[in-house]
Each structure stands twice: as C-alpha cells, then as structure tokens.
Amino acid sequence: MWEIAWQRCYRLTLAHVQAGGALPAGPGEVVVQGEDLGVWIAGQVAGWDRLVPAQRYLL
Numbered sequence: 928m929w930e931i932a933w934q935r936c937y938r939l940t941l942a943h944v945q946a947g948g949a950l951p952a953g954p955g956e957v958v959v960q961g962e963d964l965g966v967w968i969a970g971q972v973a974g975w976d977r978l979v980p981a982q983r984y985l986l
Contacts, residue, residue: 929982936967937985 939959944950951957951965958964971978971986978986 929979933982936962936964937982940964940967 939962940950943957943959943964948957950968954963954965954969956965971982975983
C-alpha cells in the first residue's frame with residue numbers, strides 16, 4: 928500500500944479535474960487544501976519508476 932499523503936493528493940487532483948479544472952503545468956498554479964497539485968504531479972512524473980503498479984494505473 929502507499930502513503931496516506933499520496934492518496935490524499937491523488938483524490939484532491941482527481942476531484943479538481945472532475946470539477947472541470949485542468950492539471951497544473953507547474954508549481955503554485957493549483958493549491959487545494961494546502962496541497963500544491965503541480966508539485967505533486969511533477970513528483971509523480973519524476974518518480975514514476977518508484978510507483979507501485981496500482982498507483983501507475985490510477986494515474
């Protein structure tokens with residue numbers, strides 16, 4: 928299983944997109960409940976090889 932923080936950022940990003948928002952292209956563009964979604968997304972791209980298969984599937 929993955930960290931709660933990962934799941935929180937994933938759900939916040941998913942809710943943002945489902946509400947019609949675009950994925951942020953960089954840091955500081957979208958901050959939801961104190962989480963910078965642009966920083967989180969960049970981290971997922973940079974650390975793709977370290978994600979478990981279920982995380983990759985969700986992304």
